[in-house]
Amino acid sequence: MDLNAVQMFVSVVQAGSLSAAADRLEIPLPTLSRRIRELERQLKVQLLERSVRGTKLTDAGTRLFEHASRGIEALAEGEHAVMSDQARLKGRLRLSLPPTFEPWWELIARFQQRYPDIRVHVHTTERRVDLIEDGIDVALRVGIITHETMVARHVITYRHVLVASPALVARLGLPDTPSDLHRFPCAAWGVDGHARGTWHLGEQRVDSQAVLTANDYAHLRSRALAGEVVTELPPFLAAAGIRDGRLIALLPDHLMPEQQINLLYPSHRHPSAIVRAYLDFCREYALQLLE
Structure with a gap:
């Protein structure tokens, strides 16, 4: 051939x-x-x-x-x-991230420690940016990618976890089945203002009358840590609270759906050495997020 x-x-x-x-x-x-x-x-x-x-x-x-x-x-x-062994990378990298995506803040800091001559601009937004029009080199997206004009580099696959504080569990008991969640105050991620939270736990679907919906996982985490609600979190936002005992993972045998993190860049633009270095670094670092 x-x-x-x-x-x-x-x-x-x-x-x-x-x-x-x-x-x-x-x-x-x-x-x-x-x-x-x-x-x-x-x-x-x-x-x-x-x-x-x-x-x-x-x-x-x-x-x-x-x-x-x-x-x-x-x-x-x-x-x-x-x-890359023969030349020191120098220039500007323009990134798009979802709001409150804390793991990537540390990633970017470590990336700049490795490549101190690269200046990084981060554009934080919930909308799906037009990479060409907005001048973005690489955008981080959560979920399945169907954009035909973009190249998607898969970084990591993970599952959200359902969490609550020990105080809330002590007051209402530990749920044994997904249906037990109906006796808990729930908070859900959402953007449309609906007052219902829908969770897929294994083969079961739970529709709860959410006391709070928010498009900010940091807000949901703070309410869970305060002992007010049960909520779902990405594992890298729940890990510290679970490790130090401030949060409890609920119904671990009922897995939530898989989520994907992808990095997008324009298909018609050959990635620069800086973009390739960032893509490689993300793949290397992302494996640590689930540890």
Whole structure:
């Protein structure tokens, strides 16, 4: 297989069209089109469906892109590992984070300790920023990513934990089943102001009349620590309270759904050495969040 042609194919998919990829790769459009056709003949499958609106992946093209893009990314990371030893990174990194995402504050501090010549700007917001329009290099997102124009680098998968203070448990008892939560005052994460909290615990769904909904886990944690409510928290926000006995993890055998942390950057922009260093550092550090 012609690896150069495969890399061209990946660029076409990321750019969205042959002409856009030709501009990015700085090669004539007829040359790029010919190399893609030769690759299709070599593999004996059609990889792209071409139209006036651009290109669309076939099923075979989708499978090739999934594998080839990972391989090309791995090669780029290898190149970065070699080059980063030869040059000191210097410049600016613009990041987007959700509010009150405390674990990343420490991560950014440690990142700048390792790379003291990188200046970091953090834009904190709950809205889904437009990376291009807002001038963001990398955005942190929680949840499944479906944005086709962005590259998503998966960092970590985790589950929220249900917690309460020892004082609240002493007053109301330890819940044995999810249905027992109905006798507890509950606080839930939410943005729409509804007064109900919905938790999926194992195969059971619990709808509680929440006394508080907030789009800030730090607020929910403070109310749980005060002994006022049961609430759910990301494990890295609950860990310290559980370790020192200020919080109790409830119903540990009824697991909450998996959550993902992904880092996004524009698919049409090849990541700079600074961005790649940040992505690698996040992957390395994030494993410590669940310890």
